[in-house]
Amino acid sequence: MYFDYKRRKDSEFRRNLRRNERKQVRAEKEEAEASTQRLRGLIKAKVDEAKEEGFPAGVEEREAFFNEQVMTGEMLSQDPSKMIDSALAFYKGLKVYPAPGDLIKIYDSTVPKPILDILADMIAYDGDISIRTRPSSAGINLGDIPSVGLD
Numbered sequence: 001m002y003f004d005y006k007r008r009k010d011s012e013f014r015r016n017l018r019r020n021e022r023k024q025v026r027a028e029k030e031e032a033e034a035s036t037q038r039l040r041g042l043i044k045a046k047v048d049e050a051k052e053e054g055f056p057a058g059v060e061e062r063e064a065f066f067n068e069q070v071m072t073g074e075m076l077s078q079d080p081s082k083m084i085d086s087a088l089a090f091y092k093g094l095k096v097y098p099a100p101g102d103l104i105k106i107y108d109s110t111v112p113k114p115i116l117d118i119l120a121d122m123i124a125y126d127g128d129i130s131i132r133t134r135p136s137s138a139g140i141n142l143g144d145i146p147s148v149g150l151d
Contacts, residue, residue, distance in 0.1 A: 039084075043121050046088050051126075055096050062096040069093035077115055087118035091126075094119075100129050 006013045056065045073089035076082040090107060097103045104123075107116060123129055 039118075040121065042084060043087075043118060044125055046084060047091070047122050047125050050088060050092055050095075055092070066093045066096050069096075073111075073115075077112055080114075083115050084118055087115045087122060090115070090119050091122045094123070094129065095126075 007017070056062050069089045069092040073086045073093065076086035076089060079086075090111060094100050094103055094107070107119065111119070
């Protein structure tokens, strides 16, 4: 009862309520921005750490490494608290895959969205991964077909 009376009759009280509300919104916005910055810093640190570890060079080693990383990423994706580690495993698999653009399409349909967003940040930070897909060799180029005139 007191609160309602104060709110209706006291203009200074109403002003203070609005100020407090604006302060709260501003604090929440700043906290969200700081959280995003912490996440990006952690992502950059993880990508740099993965680059320092290096990646296998041989074909068989790359294939085994890829399979291991994808399995690890799938297992970690089941636990919401391990999203960054899961995205890092998918990133490492993507790094050794011969056609990253094709693999990203597969990831897009199989990997949960929050992990995919973290993976996208990792790819954006790395810059060494070529995402372009290779043209399909099974497709027909209509320009190669000779034109036959009808007489």
